[in-house]
Amino acid sequence: MKQAFRLFVVVGALLTFGMAMPAYAADSSSATVPTAKNLSKIGQIARDKKLPIILVYSADHCAYCEILENEILKPMIISGDYTNRVLIYKLNIDDTQEIRDFSGDMVSISDFSMRHNVFVTPTMLFLGANGKELHERILGINTVEMFGGRVDNAIEISLAKLRNQNQTIAKNQIQPAHQ
Secondary structure, eight states: OHHHHHHHHHHHHHHHTTOOOOGGGSOGGGOOOOBOSBHHHHHHHHHHHTOOEEEEEEOTTOHHHHHIIIIIIHHHHHHOTTTTTOEEEEEETTOOSEEEOTTSOEEEHHHHHHHTTOOSSSEEEEEOTTSOEEEEEEESOOOHHHHHHHHHHHHHHHHHHHHHHHHHHHHHSOOOOOO
8 A cells, every 4th residue: 555655656746747657667566686596607697798796685574675676676677778787686695595606606695695794784786797896885775766876876887897897808918919
């Protein structure tokens, strides 16, 4: 009931100000944020596509995690605007299963979280293909309307760092001798 009322208020505000409602805003419940089970494979995809990875740590019964997922991550996925900009995954720190880390080793989610010094949920990491942070992590979620801009900025900075790394690598490769 609260969500229906909130949606009613948002739609009313958009119509009042003459703005069109994005197609994804109507129903983000159909989207899912994939769970990271094999970070080695995700890292390879990120390397091949030259994209950063958003890895969101969440927890059961974390209301802020639900807000982040429903108001930010799912709309990002549904919009399609981020398909060629970032890979989006989540990890539930309450999950007892093991995952494959970036080096290919099996590790508990708890141990993996400790490696990244994640103790608060939600925590959003912006990672390169090797699992190294490209941008300052974002802890928690504040005003949803402003949060999206903060995430977009982090994605752009992460992409720029990756592009710069790729250019540096290309410049440092040994060039064949001219004959």
